[in-house]
Amino acid sequence: QQQVKQSPQSLIVQKGGISIINCAYENTAFDYFPWYQQFPGKGPALLIAIRPDVSEKKEGRFTISFNKSAKQFSLHIMDSQPGDSATYFCAASIPYDKVIFGPGTSLSVIP
Amino acid sequence: DGGITQSPKYLFRKEGQNVTLSCEQNLNHDAMYWYRQDPGQGLRLIYYSQIVNDFQKGDIAEGYSVSREKKESFPLTVTSAQKNPTAFYLCASRLQGLLIYDYTFGSGTRLTVV
Numbered sequence: 009q010q011q012v013k014q015s016p017q018s019l020i021v022q023k024g025g026i027s028i029i030n031c032a033y034e035n036t037a038f039d040y041f042p043w044y045q046q047f048p049g050k051g052p053a054l055l056i057a058i059r060p061d062v063s064e065k066k067e068g069r070f071t072i073s074f075n076k077s078a079k080q081f082s083l084h085i086m087d088s089q090p091g092d093s094a095t096y097f098c099a100a101s102i103p104y105d106k107v108i109f110g111p112g113t114s115l116s117v118i119p
Numbered sequence: 120d121g122g123i124t125q126s127p128k129y130l131f132r133k134e135g136q137n138v139t140l141s142c143e144q145n146l147n148h149d150a151m152y153w154y155r156q157d158p159g160q161g162l163r164l165i166y167y168s169q170i171v172n173d174f175q176k177g178d179i180a181e182g183y184s185v186s187r188e189k190k191e192s193f194p195l196t197v198t199s200a201q202k203n204p205t206a207f208y209l210c211a212s213r214l215q216g217l218l219i220y221d222y223t224f225g226s227g228t229r230l231t232v233v
Contacts, residue, residue, distance in 0.1 A: 051123075051209050051227050111161035
């Protein structure tokens with residue numbers, strides 16, 4: 009019940025294309041859903057986050073779509089660039105509790 | 120600049136040795152966390168501490184130990200009981216608050232058994 013599922017495990021996208029990563033959760037007590045981006049040899053960094061009272065949040069080329077009834081959320085990267093190549097983790101959290109991370113998606117954007 | 124400092128960046132351990140990984144933060148964050156990341160894998164929680172002088176086991180605590188004597192510091196010891204310690208270790212921290220969730224991560228320590 010504390011798990012966050014994430015797919016696909018890896019993703020290859022052409023430059024300029026749309027990258028889509030999907031996540032699902034079971035625990036309805038989660039009330040915050042962040043995405044972290046990790047480059048090789050570095051620690052993850054917060055990319056974008058959403059609360060369940062909002063169905064979509066956009067920051068530049070990055071958009072989170074949230075479906076509360078389906079308990080699913082996704083990250084869309086528009087106009088994907090080679091510099092977006094990284095590992096992406098979705099996550100879910102409850103106040104005062106640890107963040108639960110998905111297993112990660114390795115994104116490669118090829119020229 | 121505020122942040123989390125992990126040291127060393129690379130660490131080599133002989134079999135049977137204990138080694139300690141350092142994690143220091145100057146963000147005045149209450150909670151600190153240790154994660155292990157294996158190649159191509161996700162983040163697995165080792166230990167976490169929400170307050171000084173208190174810590175809890177995560178999902179893979181066996182073979183590891185921690186202390187939290189100061190708010191700023193949360194060192195991780197990888198003991199000889201950890202049979203497969205080669206991995207990338209990440210420390211994270213965050214404030215504790217009703218609407219505060221985001222972690223700040225350090226740059227990691229890569230531990231290799233030689």
